[in-house]
Amino acid sequence: MIGHTTGVDIADTKAPRGPIGGRWSDRRFAAKLVNPANRRKHRIIIVGTGLAGASAGATLAEQGYHVTQFCFQDSPRRAHSVAAQGGINAAKNYRNDGDSVHRLFYDTVKGGDFRSRESNVHRLAEISVQIIDQCVAQGVPFAREYGGRLDNRSFGGVQVSRTFYARGQTGQQLLLGAYQALSRQIAAGNIEMHPRTEMLDLIVAEGRVQGIVARDLVTGKVSTYLADAVVLASGGYSNVFYLSTNAKGSNATAIWRAHKRGAYLANPCFTQIHPTCIPPSGDHQSKLTLMSESLRNDGRIWVPEQPGDHRPPDRIPECERDYFLERMYPSFGNLVPRDIASRAVKNQCDGGRGVGPGGFGVYLDFRDAIQRMGRAAVVERYDNVFDIYRRITDEDPYQVPMRIYPAVHYTMGGLWVDYDLQSNLPGLFVIGEANFSDHGANRLGASALLQGLADGYFVLPTSIADYVARHLGGPVETDHPAVGEAHQGVADRLTRLLSIQGKRSADSFHRELGKLMWDKCGMARNEAGLQEALDRIPELREEFWQNVTVPGGGAELNQQLEVANRVADFLELGELLVLDAMVRVESCGGHFREESQTPDGEARRDDEHFSHVSAWEFTGVGEDPVLHKEPLEFSHVHPTPRSYT
Amino acid sequence: MKLTLRIWRQPGPDAPGHMVAYAVDDIRPDMSFVETLDLLNQDLIARGEDPVAFDNDCREGICGSCGVVINGRAHGPEPTTTCQLHMRTFTDGDVIDIEPWRAKAFPVIKDLVVNRSAFDRIIQSGGYITAPTGSAPEANSTPVPKPVADLAFLNATCIGCGACVAACPNGSAMLFTAAKVAHLNFLPQGRPERESRVRRMVETMDEESFGGCTNTGECVVACPKGIPLESIANLNREYLRSRRRRAGIAPG
Amino acid sequence: MALDLRPASTGQDRPSPAAGVAAAKPIVEIAWSSTIGKKAVMAVTGLLMVLFLFVHMLGNLKIFFGPNDFNGYAHWLRTIGEPVLHNSWYLWFQRFILVVAVVLHVTSAAQLSRRDRAARPIRYQHHPRWQASFATSTMRWGGIIIALFVIWHVLDLTVGALNPHFIAGQPYQNVVADFQVWWINVIYIAALVALGFHINHGFRSAARTLGIERPDRARAVRFVGTALALGISLGFIAVPVGVMTGVAH
Numbered sequence A: 001m002i003g004h005t006t007g008v009d010i011a012d013t014k015a016p017r018g019p020i021g022g023r024w025s026d027r028r029f030a031a032k033l034v035n036p037a038n039r040r041k042h043r044i045i046i047v048g049t050g051l052a053g054a055s056a057g058a059t060l061a062e063q064g065y066h067v068t069q070f071c072f073q074d075s076p077r078r079a080h081s082v083a084a085q086g087g088i089n090a091a092k093n094y095r096n097d098g099d100s101v102h103r104l105f106y107d108t109v110k111g112g113d114f115r116s117r118e119s120n121v122h123r124l125a126e127i128s129v130q131i132i133d134q135c136v137a138q139g140v141p142f143a144r145e146y147g148g149r150l151d152n153r154s155f156g157g158v159q160v161s162r163t164f165y166a167r168g169q170t171g172q173q174l175l176l177g178a179y180q181a182l183s184r185q186i187a188a189g190n191i192e193m194h195p196r197t198e199m200l201d202l203i204v205a206e207g208r209v210q211g212i213v214a215r216d217l218v219t220g221k222v223s224t225y226l227a228d229a230v231v232l233a234s235g236g237y238s239n240v241f242y243l244s245t246n247a248k249g250s251n252a253t254a255i256w257r258a259h260k261r262g263a264y265l266a267n268p269c270f271t272q273i274h275p276t277c278i279p280p281s282g283d284h285q286s287k288l289t290l291m292s293e294s295l296r297n298d299g300r301i302w303v304p305e306q307p308g309d310h311r312p313p314d315r316i317p318e319c320e321r322d323y324f325l326e327r328m329y330p331s332f333g334n335l336v337p338r339d340i341a342s343r344a345v346k347n348q349c350d351g352g353r354g355v356g357p358g359g360f361g362v363y364l365d366f367r368d369a370i371q372r373m374g375r376a377a378v379v380e381r382y383d384n385v386f387d388i389y390r391r392i393t394d395e396d397p398y399q400v401p402m403r404i405y406p407a408v409h410y411t412m413g414g415l416w417v418d419y420d421l422q423s424n425l426p427g428l429f430v431i432g433e434a435n436f437s438d439h440g441a442n443r444l445g446a447s448a449l450l451q452g453l454a455d456g457y458f459v460l461p462t463s464i465a466d467y468v469a470r471h472l473g474g475p476v477e478t479d480h481p482a483v484g485e486a487h488q489g490v491a492d493r494l495t496r497l498l499s500i501q502g503k504r505s506a507d508s509f510h511r512e513l514g515k516l517m518w519d520k521c522g523m524a525r526n527e528a529g530l531q532e533a534l535d536r537i538p539e540l541r542e543e544f545w546q547n548v549t550v551p552g553g554g555a556e557l558n559q560q561l562e563v564a565n566r567v568a569d570f571l572e573l574g575e576l577l578v579l580d581a582m583v584r585v586e587s588c589g590g591h592f593r594e595e596s597q598t599p600d601g602e603a604r605r606d607d608e609h610f611s612h613v614s615a616w617e618f619t620g621v622g623e624d625p626v627l628h629k630e631p632l633e634f635s636h637v638h639p640t641p642r643s644y645t
Numbered sequence B: 001m002k003l004t005l006r007i008w009r010q011p012g013p014d015a016p017g018h019m020v021a022y023a024v025d026d027i028r029p030d031m032s033f034v035e036t037l038d039l040l041n042q043d044l045i046a047r048g049e050d051p052v053a054f055d056n057d058c059r060e061g062i063c064g065s066c067g068v069v070i071n072g073r074a075h076g077p078e079p080t081t082t083c084q085l086h087m088r089t090f091t092d093g094d095v096i097d098i099e100p101w102r103a104k105a106f107p108v109i110k111d112l113v114v115n116r117s118a119f120d121r122i123i124q125s126g127g128y129i130t131a132p133t134g135s136a137p138e139a140n141s142t143p144v145p146k147p148v149a150d151l152a153f154l155n156a157t158c159i160g161c162g163a164c165v166a167a168c169p170n171g172s173a174m175l176f177t178a179a180k181v182a183h184l185n186f187l188p189q190g191r192p193e194r195e196s197r198v199r200r201m202v203e204t205m206d207e208e209s210f211g212g213c214t215n216t217g218e219c220v221v222a223c224p225k226g227i228p229l230e231s232i233a234n235l236n237r238e239y240l241r242s243r244r245r246r247a248g249i250a251p252g
Numbered sequence C: 001m002a003l004d005l006r007p008a009s010t011g012q013d014r015p016s017p018a019a020g021v022a023a024a025k026p027i028v029e030i031a032w033s034s035t036i037g038k039k040a041v042m043a044v045t046g047l048l049m050v051l052f053l054f055v056h057m058l059g060n061l062k063i064f065f066g067p068n069d070f071n072g073y074a075h076w077l078r079t080i081g082e083p084v085l086h087n088s089w090y091l092w093f094q095r096f097i098l099v100v101a102v103v104l105h106v107t108s109a110a111q112l113s114r115r116d117r118a119a120r121p122i123r124y125q126h127h128p129r130w131q132a133s134f135a136t137s138t139m140r141w142g143g144i145i146i147a148l149f150v151i152w153h154v155l156d157l158t159v160g161a162l163n164p165h166f167i168a169g170q171p172y173q174n175v176v177a178d179f180q181v182w183w184i185n186v187i188y189i190a191a192l193v194a195l196g197f198h199i200n201h202g203f204r205s206a207a208r209t210l211g212i213e214r215p216d217r218a219r220a221v222r223f224v225g226t227a228l229a230l231g232i233s234l235g236f237i238a239v240p241v242g243v244m245t246g247v248a249h
């Protein structure tokens, strides 16, 4: 089992000081600019076309840079952001219900359980306002009221109504907006788009990141691409758990290869488990399906009071139902943050009061909502989510209460970046879910879309200019040894995967890893379990490299090769995730250590020892990584035990 | 359930293809269609054969990656995507034909995987609203009547899966193009580029060698997102309007 | 094989290939240049023909009022516009319009059909079970049947080349003589059925092609289309049937 060594502390050198409200504008003013005529001399590589990548690509291209962009799907429009359902937060205060930039800032810091950076979060809250304007101008068809004004709803962890939405397809509509802006720039010749092309390594030369190695998934051709700067917008790594709400293709390869090239990976153990997913129905299950958190606005969560009560829901009288969230958290009720809701659900099921197959589920009931606002209104708000549920379970949520169970959904952790969204490797920028973001130990619902667009439309275009302006030289030539070395490395690894010709499919390894991660490092974690995982993962990785089988060749469309490649990375990342969970002996946000809880089972945070970001430095596969701590300071929101009662 | 899957196998873009029959056992009714293909592929890998290539990603019916023709119906018998089609719609012992989208504009890459980049090029030619980052006015400064917003939204839900093309006897991309034109042309924000948008998108659609529309209505039946036939009427209306104005024989 | 890092490009938007704001082009060229344009031509010409047939059908019904009425009508056709126009000028004008319409209609139909078939080089092994109505899928065949019919019909009753008992200027007698022969009736009735289907789908199709159809009008359009189709084909069919049953003789 690996341990770790502790390195020197690190700090966010780019974060401006001074009053928090002025920091972003100070930074914007301090940032160097590249004059329009010179921008066309610079090329920027962007890996990813989700909300973060697409918005960044469109904006940088509009500004005049040359952009080379990649995604593994057949079209940029299919990036995983498309699946986001619920909505996007913005401090517009259209409802005049006391919302403000400061409140969104406050809610986010508190929701993140005081493990995020104040300056980043405040910037996020400030920009949120512009983002809605931008999206509306692009033709994003947000839900409207009869007066023609934008509609809002409320989301978990907050008491104001600040979430903008488009039925249950907010992510799709926002992504199409960004994709259309991207398409416009592709047609204009400012973006060179490479769909069905997967980044497999990062090129670091002369101490700067200068390009990537990527494989054309159709022809299998491995090529190198050089640029003045590289932006990773490759999304989260939830699929390390195999079963998650992420798309099948979502993977950690881009960030993990960057990590192996020296980029620090921060807070990998901060993973978010979403309370409202459709319970797994069997071991053929290939992924879990989320149902928008917004359901918790109008649906009421309950379990039968008596453990092992197998009566059908409609036979269980009101008095024998336990609306446990409303009981335990009167002021927030069903709208407590995700980590709290998920854990509460888990505890109910562990206590034998779970419903459905295997007792893995609790009821999410719309009976009262339908009575209160009428079926039509419910249809208007949730129909497509209900439809997904109906298709998958063959049950009608208008008649029978839904069954829900938590599932891995989002990863707050990611590559470490400074205020400029630049990693510790000069020239490598990381945006969207791929960075360790602004969400601390737990993300508020509807804030990931916000962060992705904030990073891509507004933050990166400012900060990357500052970098480019300081490195006008342009990238190294293609004959530079580092380029050839990276290219060769990728080619060798592919050949190796193809040549093992073992007995097990890559998918079977992935399932086994996922189950291990979920059991030992899922919703609740303890030292013994984490130990086991740390012992087992290296063995599994060992077996993978001995016994995996990848049919077909490398010079063709080979989906098994793609999977194997990604699973190999998960087998390394998983280990670091567990190690991080092991080292952080406190409970905060999505990370719950059983050793650190209050007598009544609530999470106990340990600000004295853990009020810091854990940034990990790679030293070799199976080697002890180096832990660099970035202390967190809170001058505007004073850390208090997070209470939602 | 036991099913026989007859699947189109084609090693590469230029290689010839043919149907191959596979018997798949222990399929559960609550499996999705793509999970059934997963199951088959695990068998094939175990047997050292080449697994079936098929596109999929979100498996939630929203990304538009998946899509095969099942027994002659794009996305199969239900009005949904292939990934959201569940096996309970079939009965034990069925023989199911699985083929890729068939259209000149969607060449097969391998097995059931086709190249749909023609759709991206249609969007690139005009399927956007020009609103450079930072240039946007306050969001509520242009109210949009709810009916208009809803109509735009309905059309905006197109996932670009290509089932309309696969189902159309003429391999026409009218419904896809119509959906995007309706989405953007209905909204006040989209008005300024109203004519150039529809003109360019239709031109590109024709260049990409899709067929024309003979109002067969098959596309609408196959569309998992319920894009209505009226959108096609609207596309024609918008296009002819832009041409009349180009010819200088219409006020506007 | 890194890509060229310095391709010349003004960072500004280049007009996309499809752009290019040309000056006003002649409507014909514009209409012919796209699939939708050709469809519109087909729709307009189609509707013209519908109009002609509607009138033609009404005129034919005069056969039930005896020779004088019918022949008088045929004669009147040739005197329309007099004294301003010379005898038959209007008729020739109408024929000209009709020929142009048929030519345009058929050419666009042929061109589009070829394109449509080319758009699916490899057919499905499992033949799609078409939801679409019978009329839709038979539009092309129906059209061809009608085409052949019209040629034969004109030679039969206008020119008279195919009609042994043809008497110029005596259409009534010609028609009645015609429909004594059972297989002629069969041909006519078959053609008229095909025509009915063609118009039934054609009219709605045209309405959509020209963008006239809107959600609120959809039902009305459908109704008119079917009414026209039934009216026209039944109206025509009444004649051979009338002659056979001796109502008109």
Ligand SMILES: Cc1cc2nc3c(=O)[nH]c(=O)nc-3n(C[C@H](O)[C@H](O)[C@H](O)COP(=O)(O)OP(=O)(O)OC[C@H]3O[C@@H](n4cnc5c(N)ncnc54)[C@H](O)[C@@H]3O)c2cc1C
Residues within 6 Å of the ligand: A047, A048, A049, A050, A051, A052, A053, A070, A071, A072, A073, A076, A078, A079, A080, A081, A082, A083, A084, A085, A086, A087, A088, A170, A171, A197, A198, A199, A200, A233, A234, A235, A236, A245, A246, A247, A250, A251, A253, A254, A290, A409, A410, A431, A432, A433, A434, A445, A446, A447, A448, A449, A450, A452
């Ligand atoms: C089911 C679901 C519902 C959600 N709902 C909400 C919500 O309601 N509100 C909210 O705020 N957030 C929501 N989220 C979270 C949010 O959707 C994501 O965090 C966010 O979309 C991430 O966007 P992204 O641009 O960072 O990455 P993604 O959208 O995941 O895009 C990743 C991109 O990187 C590319 N890529 C990845 N690896 C490589 C590689 N190696 N080579 C080349 N390309 C690569 C992919 O092709 C893709 O284009 C939801 C998430 C899920 C799973």
Ligand code: HEM
Residues within 6 Å of the ligand: B213, B214, B215, C039, C040, C042, C043, C045, C046, C047, C049, C050, C053, C102, C105, C106, C109, C110, C113, C136, C139, C140, C142, C143, C144, C146, C147, C150, C198, C199, C201, C202, C203, C205, C206, C207, C209, C210
């Ligand atoms: C002369 C031989 C004819 C041929 C070969 C022919 C062929 C066709 C074809 C292939 C179509 C396209 C089918 C479709 O769009 O669904 C069509 C449409 C149509 N036809 Fe004909 N047709 C002929 C005669 C007629 C006649 C005599 C009429 C009038 C009664 C007519 C009226 C129409 C109409 C209204 C349409 C619809 C146009 C549209 O869809 O926009 N056609 N025809």
Ligand code: HEM
Residues within 6 Å of the ligand: C053, C056, C060, C074, C077, C091, C094, C095, C098, C146, C150, C153, C154, C157, C158, C171, C175, C188, C191, C192, C195, C236, C237, C239, C240
């Ligand atoms: C029972 C059905 C029909 C009868 C009895 C009928 C009868 C006639 C007669 C008598 C004429 C000659 C008129 C004249 O020369 O004064 C004529 C001409 C013509 N008919 Fe018909 N017709 C029938 C159906 C049709 C149909 C279905 C079509 C087309 C689809 C058609 C198209 C024409 C045309 C194009 C002419 C030539 C008109 C002209 O001379 O300019 N007819 N018809």
Ligand code: SF4
Residues within 6 Å of the ligand: B157, B158, B159, B160, B161, B162, B163, B164, B165, B175, B176, B179, B222, B223, B224, B225, B226, B227
């Ligand atoms: S219109 Fe319907 S079928 Fe066609 S691409 Fe869009 S969603 Fe798919």
Ligand code: F3S
Residues within 6 Å of the ligand: B167, B168, B169, B170, B171, B172, B173, B174, B175, B212, B213, B214, B215, B216, B217, B218, B219, B220, B232
């Ligand atoms: S099926 Fe084809 S013909 Fe038109 S109406 Fe749909 S595109």
Ligand code: FES
Residues within 6 Å of the ligand: B055, B056, B057, B058, B059, B060, B061, B062, B063, B064, B065, B066, B067, B081, B082, B083, B084
């Ligand atoms: S896989 Fe995304 S729509 Fe089916």
